Amino acid sequence: SKKFTSENRAKKFGDCPICWDELGKNPLASTKCGHAFCIECIEKSLTVEKKCPTCRRVLLGKSSYHPLYLNL
Amino acid sequence: SKKFTSENRAKKFGDCPICWDELGKNPLASTKCGHAFCIECIEKSLTVEKKCPTCRRVLLGKSSYHPLYLNL
Ligand SMILES: [Zn+2]
Ligand SMILES: [Zn+2]
Ligand SMILES: [Zn+2]
Ligand SMILES: [Zn+2]
Numbered sequence A, B: 001s002k003k004f005t006s007e008n009r010a011k012k013f014g015d016c017p018i019c020w021d022e023l024g025k026n027p028l029a030s031t032k033c034g035h036a037f038c039i040e041c042i043e044k045s046l047t048v049e050k051k052c053p054t055c056r057r058v059l060l061g062k063s064s065y066h067p068l069y070l071n072l
Helices: A006-013 A039-048 B006-013 B039-048
Strands: A028-031 A036-038 A065-068 B028-031 B036-038 B065-068
Touching: A028 A039, A036 A039, A039 A065, B028 B039, B036 B039, B039 B065
Parallel strands: none
Antiparallel strands: A028 A036, A028 A065, B028 B036, B028 B065
16 A cells, blocks of 8 residues: 655645745645645735735735645 | 555545545535535535534635645
8 A cells, every 4th residue: 555654745735835844834724716825924925915826816805815724 | 754554644634524535535625714625515515504514604605615726
Protein backbone atom coordinates (compact mmCIF):
# COMPACT_ATOMS: atom_id res chain seq x y z
CA SER A 1 0.00 0.00 0.00
CA LYS A 2 1.19 3.52 -0.75
CA LYS A 3 2.69 5.34 2.22
CA PHE A 4 2.67 9.06 2.76
CA THR A 5 5.78 10.45 4.45
CA SER A 6 5.53 13.92 5.90
CA GLU A 7 7.48 15.11 2.88
CA ASN A 8 4.93 13.56 0.51
CA ARG A 9 2.18 15.12 2.58
CA ALA A 10 3.67 18.59 2.16
CA LYS A 11 3.83 18.04 -1.58
CA LYS A 12 0.35 16.61 -1.76
CA PHE A 13 -1.52 19.34 0.11
CA GLY A 14 0.70 22.14 -0.95
CA ASP A 15 1.97 25.24 0.69
CA CYS A 16 0.43 28.59 1.44
CA PRO A 17 1.16 30.58 -1.74
CA ILE A 18 2.00 33.62 0.38
CA CYS A 19 4.38 32.38 3.13
CA TRP A 20 5.19 28.89 1.75
CA ASP A 21 4.46 27.23 5.08
CA GLU A 22 2.68 23.93 4.67
CA LEU A 23 -1.09 24.48 4.43
CA GLY A 24 -2.69 23.44 7.68
CA LYS A 25 0.33 24.26 9.83
CA ASN A 26 -1.34 27.57 10.65
CA PRO A 27 -5.08 28.36 10.93
CA LEU A 28 -6.59 28.28 7.46
CA ALA A 29 -8.87 30.49 5.43
CA SER A 30 -10.63 30.09 2.13
CA THR A 31 -11.47 32.92 -0.18
CA LYS A 32 -14.93 32.85 -1.72
CA CYS A 33 -13.22 31.81 -4.97
CA GLY A 34 -12.17 28.64 -3.15
CA HIS A 35 -8.45 29.21 -2.68
CA ALA A 36 -6.75 28.37 0.61
CA PHE A 37 -4.17 30.31 2.63
CA CYS A 38 -3.06 30.82 6.21
CA ILE A 39 -5.69 33.20 7.57
CA GLU A 40 -3.00 35.66 8.73
CA CYS A 41 -1.46 35.62 5.25
CA ILE A 42 -4.65 36.32 3.31
CA GLU A 43 -5.65 39.04 5.77
CA LYS A 44 -2.32 40.82 5.35
CA SER A 45 -2.39 40.32 1.59
CA LEU A 46 -5.88 41.84 1.27
CA THR A 47 -4.77 44.98 3.06
CA VAL A 48 -2.22 45.48 0.26
CA GLU A 49 -4.22 44.35 -2.77
CA LYS A 50 -7.90 43.42 -2.88
CA LYS A 51 -7.46 40.38 -5.15
CA CYS A 52 -7.06 36.65 -4.61
CA PRO A 53 -3.32 35.91 -4.79
CA THR A 54 -4.09 32.66 -6.62
CA CYS A 55 -6.74 33.56 -9.23
CA ARG A 56 -6.71 37.40 -9.11
CA ARG A 57 -10.45 37.66 -8.49
CA VAL A 58 -11.38 40.93 -6.82
CA LEU A 59 -12.05 40.36 -3.12
CA LEU A 60 -13.73 43.17 -1.23
CA GLY A 61 -14.76 43.14 2.40
CA LYS A 62 -15.01 40.61 5.19
CA SER A 63 -17.35 38.29 3.29
CA SER A 64 -14.69 37.62 0.65
CA TYR A 65 -12.90 35.06 2.85
CA HIS A 66 -13.66 32.98 5.91
CA PRO A 67 -11.92 30.60 8.32
CA LEU A 68 -11.75 27.07 6.98
CA TYR A 69 -12.04 24.19 9.44
CA LEU A 70 -10.16 21.26 7.98
CA ASN A 71 -7.88 18.95 9.92
CA LEU A 72 -4.93 19.13 7.56
CA SER B 1 9.43 9.03 10.34
CA LYS B 2 5.67 8.75 10.69
CA LYS B 3 3.94 7.11 7.75
CA PHE B 4 0.39 7.77 6.57
CA THR B 5 -1.42 4.78 5.15
CA SER B 6 -4.53 5.46 3.11
CA GLU B 7 -6.51 4.36 6.15
CA ASN B 8 -4.76 6.89 8.36
CA ARG B 9 -5.37 9.49 5.68
CA ALA B 10 -9.10 8.84 5.72
CA LYS B 11 -9.15 9.22 9.48
CA LYS B 12 -6.98 12.30 9.41
CA PHE B 13 -8.93 14.32 6.86
CA GLY B 14 -12.31 12.96 7.72
CA ASP B 15 -15.37 12.07 5.76
CA CYS B 16 -18.14 14.12 4.23
CA PRO B 17 -20.64 14.38 7.11
CA ILE B 18 -23.48 13.81 4.63
CA CYS B 19 -22.45 10.80 2.50
CA TRP B 20 -19.46 9.53 4.55
CA ASP B 21 -17.24 9.33 1.48
CA GLU B 22 -13.71 10.45 2.20
CA LEU B 23 -13.41 14.24 1.83
CA GLY B 24 -11.59 15.01 -1.38
CA LYS B 25 -12.77 11.89 -3.21
CA ASN B 26 -15.47 14.04 -4.82
CA PRO B 27 -15.34 17.75 -5.76
CA LEU B 28 -15.38 19.79 -2.55
CA ALA B 29 -17.29 22.78 -1.28
CA SER B 30 -16.94 24.96 1.79
CA THR B 31 -19.81 26.75 3.44
CA LYS B 32 -19.16 30.34 4.47
CA CYS B 33 -19.01 29.05 8.05
CA GLY B 34 -15.94 27.08 6.97
CA HIS B 35 -17.27 23.52 6.92
CA ALA B 36 -16.39 21.13 4.09
CA PHE B 37 -18.58 18.70 2.14
CA CYS B 38 -18.81 17.12 -1.29
CA ILE B 39 -20.33 19.90 -3.37
CA GLU B 40 -23.16 17.62 -4.55
CA CYS B 41 -23.95 16.71 -0.96
CA ILE B 42 -24.15 20.27 0.38
CA GLU B 43 -26.22 21.37 -2.63
CA LYS B 44 -28.76 18.59 -2.05
CA SER B 45 -28.78 19.20 1.69
CA LEU B 46 -29.48 22.92 1.26
CA THR B 47 -32.53 22.18 -0.88
CA VAL B 48 -33.97 20.33 2.13
CA GLU B 49 -32.83 22.54 5.00
CA LYS B 50 -31.11 25.93 4.75
CA LYS B 51 -28.59 25.25 7.53
CA CYS B 52 -25.02 24.02 7.72
CA PRO B 53 -25.18 20.30 8.54
CA THR B 54 -22.13 20.69 10.78
CA CYS B 55 -22.75 23.88 12.80
CA ARG B 56 -26.44 24.61 12.05
CA ARG B 57 -25.73 28.16 10.86
CA VAL B 58 -28.46 29.45 8.55
CA LEU B 59 -27.26 29.33 4.93
CA LEU B 60 -29.32 31.21 2.37
CA GLY B 61 -28.53 31.59 -1.29
CA LYS B 62 -25.67 30.82 -3.62
CA SER B 63 -23.17 32.92 -1.67
CA SER B 64 -23.50 30.67 1.38
CA TYR B 65 -21.14 28.06 -0.08
CA HIS B 66 -18.53 27.81 -2.82
CA PRO B 67 -16.32 25.24 -4.52
CA LEU B 68 -13.11 24.61 -2.59
CA TYR B 69 -9.95 23.88 -4.55
CA LEU B 70 -7.75 21.72 -2.36
CA ASN B 71 -5.76 18.72 -3.54
CA LEU B 72 -6.96 16.31 -0.87
ZN1 LIG C 1 0.73 31.53 4.79
ZN1 LIG D 1 -9.02 32.75 -5.89
ZN1 LIG E 1 -20.58 13.83 0.49
ZN1 LIG F 1 -21.00 25.31 9.33
